[in-house]
Amino acid sequence: MTEKATSEASDCGPEESASESAQAPTTEPAGEVAALESAGEERAPTPPPEPASQAPAPAAPTAPTAPTAPQATKPTPPSEDVPSAPLLFALEDVSDSSVTVSWEPPESLGRLGLQGYVLELCREGASEWVPVNARPLMVTQLTVRNLALGDKFFLRVAAVSSAGTGLPAVLEQPVHIQKLIEAPKIRVPRHLRQTYIRQVGEPVNLQIPFQGSPKPQASWTHNGHALDSQRVNVRTGDQDSILFIRSAQRSDSGCYELTVHLEGLEAKATIDILVIEKPGPPSSIRLLDVWGCNAALEWTPPQDTGNTELLGYTVQKxxxxxxxWFTVLERYHPTTCTISDLIVGNAYSFRVFSENQCGLSTSAATTKELARIQKADIVAKPKGFVERDFSEAPSFTQPLADHTSTPGYSTQLFCSVRASPKPKIIWMKNKMNIQGDPKYRALSEQGVCTLEIRKPSPFDSGVYTCKAVNVLGEASVDCRLEVKGKASATH
Structure with missing residues (x-):
């Protein structure tokens, strides 16, 4: 048995085929047969011409319902002198311009030895077999190239010895050369595999790559309906489809489906788009009760959440x-709250903002009535009453809160302190006194201590401390300020 090898025979014209291989008639033009070249094996010597009677006679053409291979005749030499038919003759690969076949050596190589194999081709409807390789080749695999789309033919291979050509092995089904179809496939980018969020007024630009051969047809739908061509533009190329919206509106939210069609095959991909904007303010707010230094508030959620869920509420007094206005609660989720540590004798207003992913609502719901923190009634001192000493060391009733700021935008830190006599307020950054620094402005009014940082930069990040000192003692509170992001060009 010989080892398997791959070969592509060289071009041959009708005259060369007839002179060098008397066993295979060449009635078809050589240009219609693929060019073949050897894949590294040495060619077997050209067999001596045999009498015409030894060549297999072409089978008579028939017209059955299903195509069948032309029949081959038995060789005239004794069967023990010529090789038997090759084994396992099979089709390995078919493209739009070539075909590859392979086989195994025959069981019997003949008494005179094997000289090679001859591959022959017979077009559907014809009766004559045309040799593909003019000389016998010692290979067990051949590739026929340069075939034309629409070609349909039978193939057979026979072993050759010096005594003649043995019986051929024939492919049962004809080979049909047709354009190959690559099934369509859509590759959705990673950032589009989850909900694609845009704000109202921003552009939407989706570029979805796909593949398929020949070029497939692409179509889009929005929530199962055709796109609005006045708002949505689509451009489809050979390898991608682009959906573009110049200025997104909330009505553009929904499920967009891309379908790619090709020869009865299709692939689909869906992209969810959510267009959002700032929410409206709470629908209403009212002052429930005032007692001591406390006030209770209640409000109703906004009618418009901005097409997305709320992150909470911001309450100010x-x-x-x-x-x-001072912020007392941020991203607060309930719709009722109690504001404590209000100053006796003062009257307060309250307002509430809604907040979502786009930010705070442009306006707020504000209480119509004031929360008045009443002073205690004056009671006449009984005789012999000893006046009480109200002196006390400083204590903070409202600590500093950690804060994050944007470069270029002034920010403020707040806290509340109680002490008698009135304490001295000292502000420090990273335990360094910042009194007198023009970048900072410190205020202290009615127990509320404020530090304004003018147009901060990332270098202003750090731990800020507010210290209150009087003759009875001292107290301090800390917070961390983080300034991150790029500074605005307008500041």
């Missing part, structure tokens, strides 16, 4: 005397 303002003293009627100063009119300055």
């Amino acid at each position: 303002a003293d009627k005397k100063t009119g300055q």
